[in-house]
Amino acid sequence: MNLTLxxxxxxxxxxxxxxxxYQVQGIEGDMSFLEMLDVLNEQLITKGEEPVVFDxxxxxxxxxxxxxxxNGEPHxxxxxxxxxxxxxxxxxxxxxxxxxxxxxxxxxxxxxxxVDRSAFDRIQxxxxxxxxxxxxNTIDANAIPVNKQDADDAxxxxxxxxxxxxxxxxxxxxxxxxxxxxxxxxxxLPQGQVEATDRVLAMVNQMDEEGxxxxxxxxxxxxxxxxxxxxxxxxxxxxxxxxxxxxx
Ligand code: SF4
Ligand code: FES
Numbered sequence: 712m713n714l715t716l717x718x719x720x721x722x723x724x725x726x727x728x729x730x731x732x733y734q735v736q737g738i739e740g741d742m743s744f745l746e747m748l749d750v751l752n753e754q755l756i757t758k759g760e761e762p763v764v765f766d767x768x769x770x771x772x773x774x775x776x777x778x779x780x781x782n783g784e785p786h787x788x789x790x791x792x793x794x795x796x797x798x799x800x801x802x803x804x805x806x807x808x809x810x811x812x813x814x815x816x817x818x819x820x821x822x823x824x825x826v827d828r829s830a831f832d833r834i835q836x837x838x839x840x841x842x843x844x845x846x847x848n849t850i851d852a853n854a855i856p857v858n859k860q861d862a863d864d865a866x867x868x869x870x871x872x873x874x875x876x877x878x879x880x881x882x883x884x885x886x887x888x889x890x891x892x893x894x895x896x897x898x899x900l901p902q903g904q905v906e907a908t909d910r911v912l913a914m915v916n917q918m919d920e921e922g923x924x925x926x927x928x929x930x931x932x933x934x935x936x937x938x939x940x941x942x943x944x945x946x947x948x949x950x951x952x953x954x955x956x957x958x959x
Pocket of ligand 2: 766767768769770771772773774775776777793794795796
């Protein structure tokens with residue numbers, strides 16, 4: 712495949728960015744989207760030009776680092792896959808592909824396609840933990856009965872990889888799907904009850920402080936989420952928040 716790429720280039724956080732056109736040739740359908748960008752970067756390096764900066768780490772759909780807006784969609788046209796697992800067979804010879812960073816006030820561009828998603832870390836730090844008594848009287852986790860459905864739902868919520876696609880997909884740049892997944896994975900389990908009240912208040916407060924917008928139930932986040940995180944988590948977080956506010 713030969714492709715035209717229209718890529719957002721931005722020198723640093725304070726510079727103005729722009730779309731720049733590139734041509735790549737000989738792209739195979741079995742290549743991943745990131746491998747296609749590797750081909751482009753090899754070309755640029757050979758010509759003595761600066762390669763395009765983009766985030767990646769595991770390249771197997773688990774770390775959440777790869778975060779590209781491809782033809783206007785976070786992680787591109789495929790469903791339930793991250794950018795690193797998106798294959799070039801989803802595109803056709805002669806296609807023009809727009810590649811931009813995830814856009815949100817709370818995700819400032821670092822360089823080219825790389826954004827700063829440390830706002831997510833700060834939301835996690837605000838309440839994404841549990842207290843466990845390790846004084847010698849620790850209860851074996853397997854000795855605490857957990858309802859099967861709750862265990863399954865907590866596990867599903869815990870599959871969120873913090874990629875930020877939900878924010879990029881949302882017209883309000885809301886982080887409700889991410890935050891609600893992090894709240895839910897603890898709210899559903901007995902081990903998460905100790906800090907339940909403080910957790911939801913602190914995480915929602917941090918989410919607002921970071922400048923993410925609010926949820927207006929559009930549902931774009933759920934459609935674009937590579938891990939299929941359900942909107943039910945947002946409903947659960949809202950219930951937890953109301954309960955906690957009344958207690959507080
Ligand atoms: S909820 Fe989905 S889209 Fe949002 S950060 Fe988690 S995995 Fe990514
Ligand atoms: S590079 Fe880790 S999920 Fe894509």
